[in-house]
Amino acid sequence: MLGKMMDTQLTINSLIEFAVKFHGSTEIVTRSVEGPIHRYTYADSYKRIGKLAHALAGLGVGEGDRVATLAWNTNRHFELYFAVSGMGAICHTINPRLFADQIAYILNHAGDKVIFVDLTFVPVLEALVDRLPVGARVVIMTDAEHMPETQIPGALAFEDIIGAEAEDYPWPALDENTASSLCYSSGTTGNPKGVLYSHRSTVLHSWATCAADGLAVSARDAVLPVVPMFHVNAWGLPYACAMAGAKLIFPGAGMDGKSVAELLADEGATMSAGVPTIWAMLLAHLKEAGVQLPKLERVIVGGSAVPQSMIEAFENDVGAECIHAWGMTEMSPLGTVARIKNSMTGAAPSETIQYRVKQGRPVYGVDMKIAGDGGKPLDHDGDAFGELCVRGPWITGGYFEDDDADKGAFDDDGYLRTGDVSTIDAEGFMQIVDRAKDVIKSGGEWISSIELENLAVGHADVAEAAVIGIEHDKWGERPLLVIVPAKGKAPAPDDILALFDGKVAKMCIPDAVEFVDELPHTATGKILKTKLREDFKGYSLPG
Numbered sequence: 001m002l003g004k005m006m007d008t009q010l011t012i013n014s015l016i017e018f019a020v021k022f023h024g025s026t027e028i029v030t031r032s033v034e035g036p037i038h039r040y041t042y043a044d045s046y047k048r049i050g051k052l053a054h055a056l057a058g059l060g061v062g063e064g065d066r067v068a069t070l071a072w073n074t075n076r077h078f079e080l081y082f083a084v085s086g087m088g089a090i091c092h093t094i095n096p097r098l099f100a101d102q103i104a105y106i107l108n109h110a111g112d113k114v115i116f117v118d119l120t121f122v123p124v125l126e127a128l129v130d131r132l133p134v135g136a137r138v139v140i141m142t143d144a145e146h147m148p149e150t151q152i153p154g155a156l157a158f159e160d161i162i163g164a165e166a167e168d169y170p171w172p173a174l175d176e177n178t179a180s181s182l183c184y185s186s187g188t189t190g191n192p193k194g195v196l197y198s199h200r201s202t203v204l205h206s207w208a209t210c211a212a213d214g215l216a217v218s219a220r221d222a223v224l225p226v227v228p229m230f231h232v233n234a235w236g237l238p239y240a241c242a243m244a245g246a247k248l249i250f251p252g253a254g255m256d257g258k259s260v261a262e263l264l265a266d267e268g269a270t271m272s273a274g275v276p277t278i279w280a281m282l283l284a285h286l287k288e289a290g291v292q293l294p295k296l297e298r299v300i301v302g303g304s305a306v307p308q309s310m311i312e313a314f315e316n317d318v319g320a321e322c323i324h325a326w327g328m329t330e331m332s333p334l335g336t337v338a339r340i341k342n343s344m345t346g347a348a349p350s351e352t353i354q355y356r357v358k359q360g361r362p363v364y365g366v367d368m369k370i371a372g373d374g375g376k377p378l379d380h381d382g383d384a385f386g387e388l389c390v391r392g393p394w395i396t397g398g399y400f401e402d403d404d405a406d407k408g409a410f411d412d413d414g415y416l417r418t419g420d421v422s423t424i425d426a427e428g429f430m431q432i433v434d435r436a437k438d439v440i441k442s443g444g445e446w447i448s449s450i451e452l453e454n455l456a457v458g459h460a461d462v463a464e465a466a467v468i469g470i471e472h473d474k475w476g477e478r479p480l481l482v483i484v485p486a487k488g489k490a491p492a493p494d495d496i497l498a499l500f501d502g503k504v505a506k507m508c509i510p511d512a513v514e515f516v517d518e519l520p521h522t523a524t525g526k527i528l529k530t531k532l533r534e535d536f537k538g539y540s541l542p543g
């Protein structure tokens with residue numbers, strides 16, 4: 001027997017329509033790429049979303065077509081999210097920091113029909129002008145006054161194409177399983193792989209994001225997503241904010257500590273989200289400039305592991321809760337959030353921090369297991385570690401037009417293999433030991449590079465740290481610690497190594513410390529270990 005409830009489709013249109021109807025006067029504020037602060041409301045945005053959909057239709061975009069963006073977090077990008085998906089087309093965000101060859105591959109693999117590009121990234125596209133998909137039109141995200149001279153043939157201005165269009169668009173009634181957006185994960189090897197989200201997966205993911213044990217986005221919040229809209233849809237925050245009716249604050253191209261701090265303060269942000277490298281910059285700036293952020297309640301940090309020292313800096317110096325979360329492009333991205341449970345609420349901070357430094361507990365909708373040899377599920381005892389495997393309604397079931405990428409990506413029970421090695425404890429907290437390919441195998445034991453890095457950045461004179469395995473005759477591999485010193489500091493190697501005493505097993509302590517001016521990073525801000533291993537290939541460890 002079937003239930004008698006309405007079969008309402010979970011669509012992205014319904015998110016923005018809800019925001020307009022019940023939170024129409026709530027603000028969306030942008031530091032525009034052109035410079036000035038742009039300010040309007042959800043109600044205003046919807047009028048421009050309608051105009052944009054008409055303009056897209058005029059450019060020949062129909063259901064299922066892909067529309068690319070190379071763009072910062074701005075109101076125009078927000079409008080694209082809703083106009084493109086709302087009309088049944090697919091909003092394809094591209095990370096402009098990828099290599100030119102990767103961007104060319106992604107544009108052609110997706111077969112983008114129209115490419116929207118911010119002023120900052122016009123040169124990126126100009127360098128690829130001969131390699132754009134055949135017939136693709138380019139729209140520069142600005143007005144006629146700011147249009148640059150460009151070699152891109154037939155480039156249009158965003159404001160010009162929408163200017164004369166009507167605000168009302170006849171939004172189609174979409175099936176909730178219709179594809180809505182596309183994001184390529186920046187694999188460090190091989191071609192990028194496309195993850196194709198649906199309206200349904202996006203709405204369900206937004207609910208999890210708004211849930212109290214998710215990111216708790218609500219109508220009381222003013223949210224500044226520092227995480228770019230080209231990185232897993234800014235972790236889905238533009239959708240979740242529309243669902244909650246939260247104020248949105250977009251930083252545009254101003255991603256440095258000073259610009260972000262200014263915007264957080266001026267717009268009264270209650271919540272922000274981004275990767276640890278961005279927060280390290282912000283924390284340094286806040287300290288230097290003595291900026292206060294009294295309204296900031298919480299900061300979500302993910303993408304790479306959060307060191308305990310960063311959680312403490314936020315709480316002691318800024319007065320904001322620092323919440324560790326984990327996810328991946330394939331998961332829309334939210335998987336786990338490190339929030340304590342009722343049974344822990346009375347415990348001392350020194351006890352709860354043991355849980356809060358972990359990647360966290362799964363939100364409902366994400367099922368996970370750790371798999372040992374032969375795929376056997378391992379105990380949730382906080383010690384056993386294996387490959388983390390996940391499944392759920394906002395987790396990809398296969399890559400976009402890429403059968404090769406699907407091979408080996410799933411286990412026999414249909415779980416996605418994350419490539420992360422982790423533990424799960426008795427309270428359900430997952431902790432990542434390492435990326436499977438980064439873990440250091442020494443004399444039959446596994447050494448977690450993440451654990452060592454997090455301890456090393458606890459040293460006041462260390463700005464950034466990476467640990468890689470160096471080939472070793474006897475042990476197979478031994479850890480080398482590579483350090484970027486804090487500005488103007490020259491810490492002593494022994495002083496740094498002393499940090500590990502009593503905190504990790506003796507065999508885990510790095511054999512040597514090297515200092516560099518900077519570490520290589522991926523396009524999404526993670527340390528690029530493949531490059532670092534190349535840089536230190538043949539390195540000889542002491543004695």
Ligand code: ADP
Nearest residue numbers: 185186302303304305325326327328329432524
């Ligand atoms: P990319 O496009 O660089 O692959 P993703 O965001 O999809 O970007 O990367 C997902 C991976 O990032 C995860 O599988 C995990 O290895 C790493 N990651 C994400 N969040 C965390 C975290 N909180 N701690 C440690 N690693 C993380």
